[in-house]
Amino acid sequence: MTEQYLNIAITGLSIHHSEELKTQLRNLIPQEYKIKWSTAADPTIDCLFIHENFYETDGIQKIIQSRNFPWLKITKNNDNENILQENTLSLPIVNPQNFSDWILQHLLNTSLENPNEHIFEVNPKKTPYKLEYFSKMLDKERNSKLHxxxxxxxxxxxxxxxxxxxxxxxxxxxxxxSGFGYDIASTSNFMKVSRKQTYLLNDWLWQFFWDSPLFLKEIAPEDGHFKIHMWPKPSQNLDRKVVFQLSSCFIQGGKVSKIANQLNIPLETVQRFIAANIATNNLSRINIWDKHFNPPEAPSVSEDAGFIKGFFGKLRKKLGI
Structure with a gap:
């Protein structure tokens, strides 16, 4: 099976603005093209959209100068909304005609001239982001500092x-x-960070990955049995309740889909929680026969809800939360 794809990368935008841009692109690009959302590091990308604040970074400049594809800087300026000039597109896009013309001229014309370049067999994306990748990064036996x-x-x-x-x-x-990685820190790397303030690595790193749902989608499992090692400590009040609920279950061990159903939490949220713990090496896979969080069957929904509520109440009191 073969399909015609446009590989498009969006980098540096907030989730809200990224989704806004994706919606516009889906609406403006003909349906015969399948859009594959890639990363800036993907050598097969056809187009790059980059937040203007990150355009001058070494990584982006290296990518732009070493490859030939159309790109646009994205800015957020309500005074210049819908303006596209000097390779810069201002959000929000109220009248998409200029953007549509740019797509037709710079993206679709290029792809139509070389259609075979965008035809390939559809294979699952290979990613290095497995549990082992992060366990090596956070190996406590490592003496060197990492960048x-x-x-x-x-x-x-x-x-x-x-x-x-x-x-x-x-x-x-x-x-x-996209493009997350680590290596041994060099002297030049230290010049780019501030050592005036230090952060607890466990807490900061968990929050950093939890706030990166687009990245976590690459490593989130469809389902499976997992047990976390320690309770995460989210810094955002908005997330604390759901993280607390999920931690209470997975500290005992649980199945992703079953916990989602028991707590009436969206499956995507539970997968995001598991992925954040994979990325911080705070998790182990367990077997189906290992001990799991599994409240007993109750005769009614209200009694089952009361059991779970009582369970969390006792747990909060015990932990002093």
């Missing part, structure tokens, strides 16, 4: 043994969506 980065440059330098992180103060983006 965390993505396509937008330095994220932080971490010292796993001392459980501390130094952040890049010039980075406005508090999440990652």
């Amino acid at each position: 965390l980065f993505d396509n937008l440059g330095t994220i932080a330098i971490i010292d796993v043994q001392k459980n501390i992180a130094w952040l890049n103060p010039e980075r406005e983006q508090a999440f990652t969506d």
